[in-house]
Amino acid sequence: MPKTNLSIPVKHIARLAHIPITEEEEKALEVAFVETLLVVDQLKSVDVTDVAPTSQVTGLENVWRDDVAKVIDTFTQLEALANAKRQYQGFFVVPQVIDQD
Amino acid sequence: MLNASIKAFLLYHKLSIKINMLNTFTLTEALSQLKLKKISLDELYTDIRTSVKKNEEYNIYLTMNEQMEQDANKLLQEKLMGVPIAVKDNFLTKGLRTTASSTLLEQFVPQFDATVIKNLKKAGGVILGKTNMDAWAHGSSTETSQFGRTLNPRNTDYLPGGSSGGSAAAVAADMCIAAIGSETAGSIRQPAAWCGTVGLKPTYGRVSRYGVVAMASSTDSPGPITKTVEDAALLLNCIAGHDVHDSTSSSQTSPDFTQAINKSVKGMKIGIAYMELTGFEEAKKLFETQVKVFEELGAEVEFVKAMDPQYAISTYTVIQRAEVSSNLGRYDGIRYGNDRSFFGAEAKRRIMLGTFTLSKGYSEQYYLEAQKVRSLFIQDFNRLFTQYDVLISLTSPGFAKKIGASEGSGMFGELEDKLIEASSIAGLPGINVPCYHDPNTNLYLGMNIIAPMWHEEKIITVADAFEKSTKWNSWRQV
Numbered sequence: 244m245p246k247t248n249l250s251i252p253v254k255h256i257a258r259l260a261h262i263p264i265t266e267e268e269e270k271a272l273e274v275a276f277v278e279t280l281l282v283v284d285q286l287k288s289v290d291v292t293d294v295a296p297t298s299q300v301t302g303l304e305n306v307w308r309d310d311v312a313k314v315i316d317t318f319t320q321l322e323a324l325a326n327a328k329r330q331y332q333g334f335f336v337v338p339q340v341i342d343q344d
Numbered sequence: 345m346l347n348a349s350i351k352a353f354l355l356y357h358k359l360s361i362k363i364n365m366l367n368t369f370t371l372t373e374a375l376s377q378l379k380l381k382k383i384s385l386d387e388l389y390t391d392i393r394t395s396v397k398k399n400e401e402y403n404i405y406l407t408m409n410e411q412m413e414q415d416a417n418k419l420l421q422e423k424l425m426g427v428p429i430a431v432k433d434n435f436l437t438k439g440l441r442t443t444a445s446s447t448l449l450e451q452f453v454p455q456f457d458a459t460v461i462k463n464l465k466k467a468g469g470v471i472l473g474k475t476n477m478d479a480w481a482h483g484s485s486t487e488t489s490q491f492g493r494t495l496n497p498r499n500t501d502y503l504p505g506g507s508s509g510g511s512a513a514a515v516a517a518d519m520c521i522a523a524i525g526s527e528t529a530g531s532i533r534q535p536a537a538w539c540g541t542v543g544l545k546p547t548y549g550r551v552s553r554y555g556v557v558a559m560a561s562s563t564d565s566p567g568p569i570t571k572t573v574e575d576a577a578l579l580l581n582c583i584a585g586h587d588v589h590d591s592t593s594s595s596q597t598s599p600d601f602t603q604a605i606n607k608s609v610k611g612m613k614i615g616i617a618y619m620e621l622t623g624f625e626e627a628k629k630l631f632e633t634q635v636k637v638f639e640e641l642g643a644e645v646e647f648v649k650a651m652d653p654q655y656a657i658s659t660y661t662v663i664q665r666a667e668v669s670s671n672l673g674r675y676d677g678i679r680y681g682n683d684r685s686f687f688g689a690e691a692k693r694r695i696m697l698g699t700f701t702l703s704k705g706y707s708e709q710y711y712l713e714a715q716k717v718r719s720l721f722i723q724d725f726n727r728l729f730t731q732y733d734v735l736i737s738l739t740s741p742g743f744a745k746k747i748g749a750s751e752g753s754g755m756f757g758e759l760e761d762k763l764i765e766a767s768s769i770a771g772l773p774g775i776n777v778p779c780y781h782d783p784n785t786n787l788y789l790g791m792n793i794i795a796p797m798w799h800e801e802k803i804i805t806v807a808d809a810f811e812k813s814t815k816w817n818s819w820r821q822v
Binding site for chain 2: 251253256257259260261262263264268271272275276278279280282283284285286287289291294295296297298299300301303306308316318322323325326327328329335336337338
């Protein structure tokens, strides 16, 4: 692994990102993150004093749509459920997230 | 019919005499032949089917539209006259499986069309099939596809590039008449360069992102991958325009891009960028000899110093990983697709790194910093475009890389795309045209031409002039 002071909490990030990882993957990911962050760290040598950030290049601001429902943009129940792996009487089945253990 | 019987005769006797198979037609040729009734859609589709079957080993199509012939025959009166178009597998196609080359979406059948697909169909195009790509468009090789890599049809020991590698390969192998790809930073132009085709990345916001499996929302741009520059202009006409479903799409009206074809470049000011960089001397030398073509055509050509693209790699990496982590949050396995354990190694790396750089205490250090450096790149391009009409560089720092080259490198794509990334994060339009062919390997070098935002017509004019003054386009050779 390249030398760096960075310590990356891989397990914690995996939990935040809802990505299941194995112990083996955890080590490989840490190596990959350090490799990438070393490249990224070159940004620190750029002088950005008084430079405003750009999040969107076209300069558009606050684009609104009419506050009306359009049938053409709406799924039927059948369409909405068409790709759901688990369903029950026309509903999505979702995993339990409260009181899990 | 005569054509068909000659072909049957040749096939029967296993003769490989080169005859003009209709799948080798450019879009422009196919349309004019159909208009003149010199060929029929049936003949065209027969030859397409034959080439798709013959070249299965390239692993280009993940899903075929089995009713393409029926779809086509209803469209002869429309602009695109029912010609078959290959589409990258990250465009949602109603009723046709869309996987983004990930097993997470292996059984996903969209219930609506992406706006690009809707526009293509409205213009009379037929979706021929869905092409392989890097999974979630994460890569520049197709090697991150969870359905296997695509081979470069020009030389199967080599990669087609990516992420739109399947679409570029489909064009190069004449397994379609034209194709659609998408680019976040290089994903149209780099595979086009490696496969010896044309690839046009429009200005960000010119073409709707609605219904495209999202990667980095602030740079994603769908665009054509074609056999000629004129074909790219024609196809861009069909997909460009404002879309109420994509709030970042521009309400600017799009001109007829084919008007930029057959225009002179005389008096144009062309800046040649990135020649001071090292590490790809051979490609630079070959590229430099080609640049002289513009002088012969009457343009003013000068070497320019643009902001160091090394910083574009860092900037793009941060922005892209961050936006990926947000966009791929929707894949929870509940409404569609399999659960998140199905993400491949590359997707996991990107989602998690993005999650990290956006997390508390780090987002200013990484994401905000990158957004500021992005502003510097935009300022630098603005400065250059006060002096030059277009900027030109190599698309990729070399020829296609060998199979397996991307494996084990988390930064493969970023490094292969380093000459394009700055223009992508600035939202500029760019086009790849083949600018050299190596007769020993049968591989191509690509030239990248960029212009200010909303000026696709400039890159089309310059690319078209170059294509028609040189011998590098394999469809223009007699």
